[in-house]
Amino acid sequence: MRRLAYVLGIVAFGVSPLVLSDYGLYLLTLIAVVSLIALGQNIVTGVAGQASLAQGAFAALGGYGAALLATKLGMPIWLAILLAALAAAVIGYLVALPALRLEGPYLALVTLAFTAIVQTVLIQWVALTNGSLGLEVPALTLAGRLIKSSTALYLVVLPVTAALIVVAARVLDSRIGRAFDALRQSEVAGRTAGINPVRYKTLAFAISAFYGAVGGGLQSLLTAFLSPETFGILESIYYLVVIVIGGLGGIGGAVVGSAVLVLLPEVLGPFRQYQGMVYGVLLLAFIVFAPRGVYGLALQLGAAARRAALIAR
Amino acid sequence: MLVQAVASGLIAGSIYALIALGFVLIYKSTRVVHFGQGEQLMLGAYLVLVLHTFAGLPFGVAVFLALVVAAVVGVLIDRLVCAPILRTPPLTKIVAMLAVGLILREGTRAALGSNAYPFPFLLSPVPMTVAGALVAPANLAVLGVCLTTMAVLFVVFGHTRVGQALRAACENPTAATLSGISVPFVFSVIWAVASVLAGIAGILIAPLVILNPDMGFVALKGWMAAVTGGFTSLPGAVIGGVLIGVIETLSGTFVSTAVKDATTYALIILVLLSRPSGLFERQAVKKV
Numbered sequence: 001m002r003r004l005a006y007v008l009g010i011v012a013f014g015v016s017p018l019v020l021s022d023y024g025l026y027l028l029t030l031i032a033v034v035s036l037i038a039l040g041q042n043i044v045t046g047v048a049g050q051a052s053l054a055q056g057a058f059a060a061l062g063g064y065g066a067a068l069l070a071t072k073l074g075m076p077i078w079l080a081i082l083l084a085a086l087a088a089a090v091i092g093y094l095v096a097l098p099a100l101r102l103e104g105p106y107l108a109l110v111t112l113a114f115t116a117i118v119q120t121v122l123i124q125w126v127a128l129t130n131g132s133l134g135l136e137v138p139a140l141t142l143a144g145r146l147i148k149s150s151t152a153l154y155l156v157v158l159p160v161t162a163a164l165i166v167v168a169a170r171v172l173d174s175r176i177g178r179a180f181d182a183l184r185q186s187e188v189a190g191r192t193a194g195i196n197p198v199r200y201k202t203l204a205f206a207i208s209a210f211y212g213a214v215g216g217g218l219q220s221l222l223t224a225f226l227s228p229e230t231f232g233i234l235e236s237i238y239y240l241v242v243i244v245i246g247g248l249g250g251i252g253g254a255v256v257g258s259a260v261l262v263l264l265p266e267v268l269g270p271f272r273q274y275q276g277m278v279y280g281v282l283l284l285a286f287i288v289f290a291p292r293g294v295y296g297l298a299l300q301l302g303a304a305a306r307r308a309a310l311i312a313r
Numbered sequence: 314m315l316v317q318a319v320a321s322g323l324i325a326g327s328i329y330a331l332i333a334l335g336f337v338l339i340y341k342s343t344r345v346v347h348f349g350q351g352e353q354l355m356l357g358a359y360l361v362l363v364l365h366t367f368a369g370l371p372f373g374v375a376v377f378l379a380l381v382v383a384a385v386v387g388v389l390i391d392r393l394v395c396a397p398i399l400r401t402p403p404l405t406k407i408v409a410m411l412a413v414g415l416i417l418r419e420g421t422r423a424a425l426g427s428n429a430y431p432f433p434f435l436l437s438p439v440p441m442t443v444a445g446a447l448v449a450p451a452n453l454a455v456l457g458v459c460l461t462t463m464a465v466l467f468v469v470f471g472h473t474r475v476g477q478a479l480r481a482a483c484e485n486p487t488a489a490t491l492s493g494i495s496v497p498f499v500f501s502v503i504w505a506v507a508s509v510l511a512g513i514a515g516i517l518i519a520p521l522v523i524l525n526p527d528m529g530f531v532a533l534k535g536w537m538a539a540v541t542g543g544f545t546s547l548p549g550a551v552i553g554g555v556l557i558g559v560i561e562t563l564s565g566t567f568v569s570t571a572v573k574d575a576t577t578y579a580l581i582i583l584v585l586l587s588r589p590s591g592l593f594e595r596q597a598v599k600k601v
Contacts, residue, residue: 051407098586104403105346105544109536110585113578116533120578124571233530237411244408273426276419284412287405288398 022150032161033219034258038242040211046249048204049184054111055239057118060231061088062213063220081217092209096202122228134227137220247293256295318566326558327459332535333550335507342483349414351529357512358519387508422526432519537581
């Protein structure tokens with residue numbers, strides 16, 4: 001069953017550039033990069049249970065970090081993104097360390113404040129970031145070829161995203177993922193079972209920061225332009241929206257939620273201005289009634305269908 | 314210079330204190346962290362805008378009606394959102410309140426757009442000199458309204474039977490119910506009061522900032538004030554608000570306006586990290 005899904009996925013990947021328009025490919029690529037950021041959010045909040053509202057800041061650090069490394073130091077942008085992501089992971093770790101003693105709403109407030117600080121610095125440090133006027137992102141060149149068109153970016157970003165998702169799946173499946181899960185359910189019980197909350201909470205934040213920054217860096221390639229206004233509290237909240245609607249605690253949830261976030265404005269068409277309200281209503285409905293999100297509901301439907309098929313036989 | 318900064322800081326601080334009060338009230342009673350409070354603040358201002366500027370009602374009437382509507386909205390939030398999620402894990406409550414804020418903010422944006430509407434001042438915005446500092450009557454009105462509101466709150470909570478019932482329901486809902494106090498009713502009353510506080514804060518702030526759907530984010534500073542005082546301490550909330558207002562203005566005057574906000578946030582983070590339960594709260598004992 002899973003193998004079939006993989007094959008279908010690869011076929012869809014190959015066929016899309018032939019079937020979809022440039023804009024369609026752009027949307028798919030956008031879904032992919034948002035999934036990465038959302039994946040980070042899902043790891044720290046969905047799996048490890050930490051109420052983090054800092055993903056917007058990590059995405060900002062990734063985007064701006066990569067762009068600045070590339071422009072000021074002349075690095076190739078792919079290397080800049082990688083380094084920025086690693087730096088973000090370190091920052092995530094450092095942010096998590098003192099925040100360990102906080103929980104729930106306190107942690108949410110501190111991470112919210114962190115996002116606000118990062119945005120303020122980006123806006124005010126005009127000498128470095130050009131402030132509200134924005135920063136241009138150097139284009140990606142690989143093996144001498146300019147990767148700027150929708151198709152080219154699609155062909156580069158999606159496999160990278162897939163690879164990173166596979167890595168995340170591995171991590172979540174491992175001892176680390178199980179430790180995160182345990183911490184979410186009960187930190188005290190986890191401690192008695194020998195799980196060190198300090199190590200795993202900081203690790204969760206570091207991983208989420210890494211993915212957030214990679215996503216932010218790749219997204220900056222798509223938009224080719226960075227503006228500090230798009231990296232604020234609102235965005236941090238939106239990544240939470242993505243994982244709640246998509247489904248807490250899994251990779252599927254992150255991807256599905258990202259698809260909803262990116263495609264909803266397209267679906268709403270002339271009612272586009274209501275997209276924020278729709279997100280809010282969906283967020284409320286899902287967190288109260290269906291925390292496993294769209295992905296979880298789909299899985300449930302699939303299981304129910306299989307059961308019905310068995311009974312029908 | 315210093316006097317001026319402190320004076321301005323006190324005024325900003327009183328608004329933060331007002332926001333913090335509403336925030337703490339709701340947390341003390343329902344243990345819900347109202348991340349949508351900023352949007353209720355914004356709603357108060359927009360309601361006055363609609364009633365006064367669009368519908369032509371006199372300013373005082375518009376304010377009164379806006380506060381009534383704000384209270385109703387608060388009660389609706391309590392009954393429709395908070396009551397069903399009373400026993401859900403903390404993350405659910407956090408996300409639910411964020412969702413409420415999102416709906417209010419984006420709903421306003423969809424209805425009234427991101428246009429900048431001018432908002433009338435309560436009193437004259439022309440500064441005059443008081444004790445060596447330049448203060449505008451409009452700002453003094455802010456201070457006056459905040460002080461009056463807080464005084465009324467403290468009197469009602471501390472010295473009336475109704476206030477006693479409110480406090481009882483917050484401290485021990487079970488015992489209060491056994492004593493004949495309707496706890497859900499009390500919670501709704503508290504929500505109404507907190508919503509009115511948020512609405513007042515919004516109406517006070519609106520002339521000072523450009524009226525826009527995102528103006529609710531200023532509540533973040535109010536929340537920081539609440540945290541500084543400890544989430545369940547009403548006097549702590551006031552002191553925290555004033556502290557933040559003064560520190561913010563001082564750092565803006567003597568360091569740099571650019572980093573004014575960042576220093577405030579950073580300071581609060583530092584406070585939280587050293588005393589996770591706030592400056593004035595007894596260390597909370599966690600149930601396992």
